[in-house]
Amino acid sequence: MVNLSSNMKLIFDVETPSYKQGKRFRNTIVRNPSVMPQYFAIIGKKDNPIYEAEFTSQQGQQGQLQQGFQQNLKELNAFILHASLDIVEDLQWQVSPNAQHGRGGLSGGFLRSKNVNNTDNCYLGKVDHFYGLAITAYITYGGMKLVMIHGGPPNGNTQIDDNMVKSFYQEVHELYVKTLMNPFYKVNEPIPSPAFDSRVRALAKKYLNR
């Protein structure tokens, strides 16, 4: 584990100059925080992905740069996301996972975002971070984990608009329940439906990219 993370550090170090080349490029990102890429996944009971999607900026019409995850780091997304599942499973059984000091005090609130309603224990808020990427999570009543990696500016903290992200999760949760109502769908199976996919993307556009 230690080796892996030091390798990742290495990759990041190598990649830094490419950011520095395009100053205009970096400025665009800082001014407009809504163009960040996101990687979203629904994780099933056996830690298997039920659905995955990558949301990149929709603002590429005027010849602007199409901002996504870097091609060579993109494949790490699934690993980063699964690494946060332990934290999610711990928070799953806390009475108020969004409170700064949980009753059990088992995992301190230092990583967590603050402005979330405390009675709600479906949306967990920001659970983890990894080199400037923020990870948020949501748990459905049936124990499905909705997890998302929010990409950020290369040298800054990723800001998360909790209300928008929470609304996004709730809408996807409803779509998931609708999938479940299909008697031919079995729990824990991947969701290959194009109708589901197109609706999730429409929601991402509505809530995450504005």
Next chain:
Amino acid sequence: MSQKIILPSTSDDGIYTPSDGYEYTIGPKQSLPNEANATPTPSRIYSDSLMHRKQEVSLSAMAFLFQEMIATIHRASSSAQDFETRLNGYGYGIGTRLVELLNLRNSVPPNYSKSSTSNFLSNSSSASINESHGSSGTGTGTISSASDHTHYHENGTESLAAVINNMRPRDLKILDILQFVHGTMWTYLFGHASDDLVKSSERDNEYMIVDNLPMLTQFIPAGRSCDYFTCGIIQGFLDSAEFPCRVSAHSMPQGELDQRTVYLIQFDRHVLERDNLRFGP
């Protein structure tokens, strides 16, 4: 699943058509700017509302269906235990779905239901008109009704999540989730809350839900084997809420209530350990 090579790289966008859904052997699909304004794929499953409409099934029809289920399973199974396991499996899938559905419906603020029912009625009547057109004409009516539904969805009328401010908290304690089964789930299935919810005094992982007159098996005289359908529903519900357990049905007549049935729920050890660890003894 067809024989597909699992591709090592997710970065090549050209290998699949953008109109397809999620394919787990390929990985996440990147959203492209030209599909941003595409209309969502029409689908009845995703455009219908999850809101509860009062729809009751007649007991005789249900009893007839249940009788056929029992007969089919009875023919196929070799022993009484085999029979009970199969019937349990029939109910299990229902339970796993109810845990999501009932909780989501309970999150909807109570004042929303009035406006939505009137909305739904007008919606369904327009759809039925469309369908009658379709049956008399060329069949285009059904397509237009589908697009009507997506239109409603985009307006937010059919989406429940948009009106929910706070989701109902997930049940974390054994007692909370049993209360939900005893109250909400029983009311949804049988029209009334179950008659009693008891904790065993002998073993601390055992709980009992009591029904004086089981709805489905009231016409079946002896033995409680047929009640394993309801056991399956309870077990599916609790299992998928991550309270793994075993559920069995027992006959326990009391006075005039000779059909009185007790559903015995035995939680796995680690559920109790977790409960103690998190919430104290």
